[in-house]
Amino acid sequence: MRVRKATIIDSAGLAKVQVDSYRIAYAGILPQDYLDLFTYAEQTQDWRELLSNRMDDLLYVAETEAGEITGYALGRPGVSDIPTYDSELVALHVRLPCQGKGIGRQLSQTIAAQLKASGCTSMMLWVLAQNQRARQFYEELGGELLDQTKQSGAGALEVAYGWDELNSLT
Numbered sequence: 001m002r003v004r005k006a007t008i009i010d011s012a013g014l015a016k017v018q019v020d021s022y023r024i025a026y027a028g029i030l031p032q033d034y035l036d037l038f039t040y041a042e043q044t045q046d047w048r049e050l051l052s053n054r055m056d057d058l059l060y061v062a063e064t065e066a067g068e069i070t071g072y073a074l075g076r077p078g079v080s081d082i083p084t085y086d087s088e089l090v091a092l093h094v095r096l097p098c099q100g101k102g103i104g105r106q107l108s109q110t111i112a113a114q115l116k117a118s119g120c121t122s123m124m125l126w127v128l129a130q131n132q133r134a135r136q137f138y139e140e141l142g143g144e145l146l147d148q149t150k151q152s153g154a155g156a157l158e159v160a161y162g163w164d165e166l167n168s169l170t
Contacts, residue, residue: 001103003110006059006072008051013069014061015043021093029130034154058114062094062103070098073107077118082148085124085162087115092125108141112169123169125163128152135159142168 006014019038050060054167058075071094077087089111094103115123124146127134139145143161152158163169 001062001064001106003044003060003069003106006051006061008048010061010069011047011051011080012040012044013063014047014072017069017072017093017095018043018047018091020095024096025093025131025134026128029128030152030154042059049169053136057090058111058118060107060110060114062098062107070095071103071107073111075111075115075117075123077120080124081126081150082124082146082160082162085122087120087134087166089125099102104137105141109169112166116152116166116170121166122162123166124160126150126152126158126160129157129159135161 019040022030023035028031050057056077058077060073061069062071063069072091073089074091075087076090080088083095089108092111094105094107094109100124112123125138125143127138129135129149135145138161143163143169146160146162148160150160
């Protein structure tokens with residue numbers, strides 16, 4: 001398994017991981033009609049557009065030796081819904097068959113290291129409150145449940161986790 005910076009060539013692989021992850025991880029949590037809106041073609045185009053523009057976001061992929069994308073992490077320096085945190089882990093997805101093999105941890109650590117290199121000192125993220133598997137993962141990584149909630153775009157409750165020090169992740 002190798003983690004590297006994403007390129008525009010990865011757009012279809014990113015879309016596959018994203019759409020499959022949404023459909024599996026969010027089934028029963030988000031409305032099915034909302035999940036059905038995510039298609040491979042549309043998400044591939046979204047990733048192409050994102051990766052073809054200059055961006056401050058950090059996007060890394062995990063891939064097999066054969067080049068198959070198995071996961072990705074998207075980090076954003078300097079932007080956070082919680083003022084005491086100077087970066088955000090916007091998204092982390094790993095294909096279900098590849099979970100439990102350290103890929104999510106490696107992607108999280110890579111994003112944390114890159115955020116730290118860009119001058120950030122702390123990181124937060126939002127996760128669906130009902131997504132117990134993801135919440136457990138972030139707690140195992142040392143994330144602290146914060147006293148912050150918000151509604152997702154699909155109407156579900158999200159809770160925040162944070163790391164006061166990126167050093168604890170890197």
